[in-house]
Every structure is written in C-alpha cells, then in structure tokens.
Amino acid sequence: MARSFTRLAVVGTAAATMLAITASPALAADQNRTLSDSHGKMTYNDSVDVFEICDTSADGRGVSGGLTHKYTGGVQYTETAFTINDGGDAGCDKIGYNVQGWPHNYVMYYKWDGGGTRLNTAWFTE
Structure with missing residues (x-):
C-alpha cells in the first residue's frame, strides 16, 4: 500500500512539473520594440498592443510606418496589417492592433518620408 502512495506521489509531482514547464511561455515578459532615426521613431507597447509613431524633426517631411502580418499555419498568407504616419501636426499618432501568438508573425517597419x-x-510574435 505504501508503494502505491509513493508511486502516486511521484506521478503527481512529475505531472505538476510538466504543467509548470509547458505553462511558462505564457508568462513571458512583454517585448516592446522601437525603431528610430534622427527624424522620428515608431514604438510598439506590447502590454497594451498600441503602436505609436512620432515625427520629431521640423523638416517639412513626416514619418511613416506599419505592420506586416504573416500567418504560417494552414493556408499561409502575408498582408499589411496597417500603415500609420505622422507629420504636420502636434503630437504623435497611435493605433491599437491585437498582436497574436504563433502561428501569427509580425514585422514592424518605419521610414522617414524624405527618403x-x-x-x-x-x-x-506575442
């Protein structure tokens, strides 16, 4: 009888350990991203799924950016999720977009409109 309880305890401990190991990626820290140059910047705030673009140079040209979405499961495709720009007004521009986990993949891009x-x-990915 004692052996049965010991085996049950070992199996239970192993199962709990596997559950903790497989659940740990969901606890990963947020990964913010920023692209910038002397004309401005674009930032992704992962904790709230908001992209912000800022024109920081009064040179008569704005800045543009966007997000490309690639789906790699089932029927694969790549699309422009959104584009955003800033310039000619006060403040920065923002857009919310729900970045998802695998098999969804993303690349954020940024460019000065003057070349x-x-x-x-x-x-x-999330």
Whole structure:
C-alpha cells in the first residue's frame, strides 16, 4: 500500500512539473520594440498592443510606418496589417492592433518620408 502512495506521489509531482514547464511561455515578459532615426521613431507597447509613431524633426517631411502580418499555419498568407504616419501636426499618432501568438508573425517597419532606408524589426510574435 505504501508503494502505491509513493508511486502516486511521484506521478503527481512529475505531472505538476510538466504543467509548470509547458505553462511558462505564457508568462513571458512583454517585448516592446522601437525603431528610430534622427527624424522620428515608431514604438510598439506590447502590454497594451498600441503602436505609436512620432515625427520629431521640423523638416517639412513626416514619418511613416506599419505592420506586416504573416500567418504560417494552414493556408499561409502575408498582408499589411496597417500603415500609420505622422507629420504636420502636434503630437504623435497611435493605433491599437491585437498582436497574436504563433502561428501569427509580425514585422514592424518605419521610414522617414524624405527618403533613406526603411528600418525593420526582426519577425516577432506575442
């Protein structure tokens, strides 16, 4: 009888350990992202799923950015989730967008409207 309880305790402990290990990715910290240059910046605030773009240079040109969404499960596709720009007015512009977990993947991009190189984050997911 004691052996049965010991085995039951060992199995129960192993099951609880596996549950804790498999649940831990859901507890991952928020991952904010920022792309910037001398003309402005674009930031993603992961805790509230808000993207913000700011034109910080009074040079007559704005800044633009967006989010590309790639779905990698089932029927795969890539689409522009949204575009956003700022310039010519006071303050920054914001947009809310629900970034989801795998198999959804995203890349945020930012560019000065006067030319130059487009900046991209690495692909990410919630």
